[in-house]
Amino acid sequence: MLSELDWLRPTPADFRDQLRTLRAELPGGGQAAVERLIALATHRLDESQLGRLATAAASIEGDPQPLSRMTLGIVGDGTLSLLGSAIAGSLLRHGFLARVVTGDYGSALQQATDPTSPLRTADLDACLIVPDYRLSLGRPAPTAEAAAREVDAAFARIEAIAQGLRPSVRGQIFVQTLPPPVEPLFGSLDRVEAGSLFAMVEALNARLVAWARSGAVILVDIARLAASVGYERWDEPRHWHASKLSFSPAMIPVYADVVARTIAAARGKAKKALVLDLDNTLWGGVIGDDGLDGIVIGQGSSGGEAHLAIQQFALDLRQRGVVLAVCSKNEDDAARLPFREHPDMLLREDHIAVFQANWTDKASNLRAIAATLNIGVDALVFLDDNPAERTQVRRELPLVGVPELPDDPALFPRMLATAGYFDAVAFSEEDRARADLYKANAERAEMLASASDVGAYLRSLDMRCIIRPFDSISRARVSQLINKSNQFNLTTRRYSEAEVAEAEADPARHGIHIRLTDRFGDNGIISVIIADRKGSDWDIDTWLMSCRVLGRRIEDAALAHLVAAARADGAKRILGRYIPSAKNRMVEGHYARLGFTLLEDLGEMGAVWALDIEDYAAPDLPMTVEDDALASKGVTV
Template identity: 55%
Template sequence: MHSPTTDPLGLPWLLPAPDDVRGQVRALAGSAEAIAAQALTGLAGHALDLDQLTSVAKLLDKGRSRIEAGTLTPLKLALLLDGTADHLAPAIRGSGLRHGLLIDCWVAPYGQALAEATRPGSDLSASGAQMALVASDFRSLGLGRPHVDAGAAEDAVAGALARIEAIVGGLAGLKITPVLATVPVPAGSWMGSFDALAPGSPAAMVAAFNVRLAALAQARGALLFDAARVAALAGHGRWFDDGLWNRSKIPFALDAVPLWADHVARLLGAARGKARKCLVLDLDNTLWGGIIGDDGLEGIKLGQGSSDGEAHLAVQAMALDLKARGVVLAVVSKNEEAAARLPFQKHPEMLLREADIAVFIANWNDKATNIAHVATTLNIGVDALLFLDDNPAERARVRQMLPQVAVPEVPADPSLYPMMVMGSGWFDAVALSDDDLKRAEQYRANAERSVALQQIGDYDDYLASLDMACELSRFDAIGRARIAQLINKSNQFNLTTRRYTEAEVAVAEADDQVFDLQVRLVDRFGDNGMISVVIAKAAGDEWLIDTWLMSCRVLGRRVEEAVLASLVQGARGAGAVRLVGEWLPSPKNAMVERHYEKLGFKAAGALEGGGTRWVLELADHVQPKLPMALSGDRSFAA
């Protein structure tokens, strides 16, 4: 018997599905009103089964013209699977809503994945797909039968990989980003434990194939979907259904589809910049057992020697592990501040210390209000936050007041908190850059900058006091992962919100008709890392600025003037006479609507969809004097 609080097939970090899911779907479908993104994500925020996910997907079709996408990002996904996939598309679409995506799916006919990817004029080529999930089955790959001869086993693995390589090559020609799924290891055995040592066992061949598939994904700029890990979470005995495969070529059990679809959706969401950036922590009965204001430093449960104490220590270890890879930590607690800070300062078993927390709020205000203040202080959206709290009433209140905040359900046992947070997938990543590793320190330094501004008062004097050094350079392989990450995550200071994969960034990097720019900023408080990305395309005697984005952490530092000067210098050197910029409105980028006007561009008409076009004659631009030192191969002499 599987516990309903821990069984991964039940998506236990989500609220249980309400009894009237289909009724809610029918009400939304039958209403004449617009369907708000919040209503869709509210439905999808529950642990829905396959039938319920399918109902939500049907609503997306029926209500297409009435959906107000809001912060949902549209994505067209192709499914290239070995087995039957029609039932998987609606599950992915419904799951995508909880990860910030409005997904359309195109499904390749059974057995036609290779043909669709490689045949000129295929239906896939006309589908408009931006990404393609390539998911194989060990039986279709020829890895289901054992080989006594090691050479034959090697040939089988090489042949299976060659098939995937051909699909990837075809997708590259179609400019579709591949998402390559690892293959779950077969549940049965050939020689028991010796399978791990026998290269010709199905288990060993599948394992070897997965290692090479991961290397292929890295080499070709593809995303890797670790379906083998998802199957292991469920348990191989529950994952496979041989009867379904024999009857209908359905690759895994229907009960496992919601878990599989959620993992697909969270990967796609992470690739589109939807992963959470900040973990907001409650204190009492979350980071330690007991109530610090009542029990005192000696009375709280924390550390070795008790099961509860070790459980809360594991929660802190999880938080530190997230911080190490760039997730920002914050505290929101109903407490007296001095009491709340005491364990961080004095308790010998505390792993977390005050320096680990970017924003620390302890008062008696409503937690939702304080969580919104965390977002404002960090200059990120509330949809970048995940809130962990042991109290179900507080979780319900935050969900009600701030539905964009991720709030995982947690059971009474604190030892299960890390599983629920990490199992939710809201912190999943598709890359890890040097800038990610520095992010927590960057947010701490931002707080110090705010204090400096308050002390100095005059803003120009404040900028001069920062001792800024700005590096403006072309794209390169070292910065490529971070460039793609910024392109897919930046929403507010982003003039066009165009999204490009790492592979597409590499193409731009090699194109001599593209002027690309990565910008880094350092000051006396620390390294801000890469904070701006620009892509401009030559078109006759003018340059079109395709992409211009910047981290909101450095707003008001005059970096955009340095970027423009570099653009002007590059355009002049190439013989252009003007720069053309576009502002394409999105749900979050209203702050840059007048960006080009502020930089001296002239309005040049409206664009379809409410955007605007702007022009700067290069002859009219005067190089500014800026409060920063400039360097890099695309800097200018100030």
């Protein structure tokens, strides 16, 4: 299932013809052609097909909407040339048009530390480090002490590669774990005996995990991938001996997809909501025909337990922050009945953020769900047993994640999990609460729709805006927002947790995060700002905000804070930059709306805006502002 990419549709018989047509259309074909390219990428493509797709995509001129451009570096052990095009092809299905620059064989450390190397001069957005145990660790060690020295040296080399690359990489550095050798040395004792290669690889992977936990790098767990498909299938020695390829060529497509989905998660493209069909998905049978007593769910039958397992997996996803919604062709009352009255149902109405049960086509209902949650349709995954419904949604909404499903519902959870739609690179308390946050946001949207006075509606929310400086507790969430926010993000600059920690300690940088609570609950940290002190100017490096609080006047509260902090620091002006990206056109007029004056029009590179602090008057806001960041310095707004 995993190695064959079974959640994707089979490769179309006319793949070559479709690709030939796309090659002719892509250079000037606009968004419609790019969406057809993405649709073609969401098939089970082999290494060659992925490469040809990536080559065709490289001809796209200008803005590749809805894709985001990026440049990825790959450096490490073994032969990497076969990996780059497959990763680029796989990134298309995860929202990125990538240019991939691969390092030469046997020179990873040299290229990483040489400022003039092709990697260092490639203007990288991200870089992947690919170690292999055969070159990183070599042979078994004679003693535990010798094994520890070998592991220390291997880790130091990988760390040196990352540190060498860091000045030339704008975004994240990814490091993959190492699959262990298939061949045992001591048999079952390998895991115990520190000098075995198996134990040394495990020790090195543990160091990489701790490194990733610190926020310095992002882990791509290829060791787990290899274990899932089977080490023996993963590792074919003849390919190592012939070409120094670290694993079987047959595994390149699934390897490339796991790398691509991890990059997508780190850069804000992971899915946010799971939309569930009901009949023959959450339960067996049709509620409108079979009634409450006739649907199949619960203990005592394999079918009933299979449908329970689907619900349990949905709840597990919700617990880690995935929003749940329902999209069903049913009468609303009938669809809700099992959630309310069936004793074996695990899912209840309170778990569902948006409930769409009607006779409208499912693509239209998915658009409505996305609008209610205030997210794009590209953030949705749709789980439906019916192939006809899946086909209609894919045709109408090619950016929605729609996994193929087998006939056996017992395999639905595994298919959904292995597809990796909800892969994460960090997890915080904010993430844990996200499902409830979006459910509350849907309730706010319903309340706003019935309100006649927006100002009165905002005041009725009883909002509290809490402004705090960066700290160790908030660091993971701050970094996560910086790396995943794309739309309301003025500069789209990316910083790791380690770099956020550096900003905390830098007296020349002013970093804050903003939390919003209201009568419906706690929205969590929803905005991040970093400003640099430059003489009499404060220069805003980063200003981003979660789209789920748009229209709540948080940006006005944030500017009031910035002006008060800058004024107390003796500054005369606040400078703000808008740097266009494929996703952030919505904030092109942000500074103009806040009263800034255009200082410099940079054309396609954006604009620089300025606000004279002396001329600024703080607005009346429909919220209570608790500015702990200013209070800690004895400053009042």
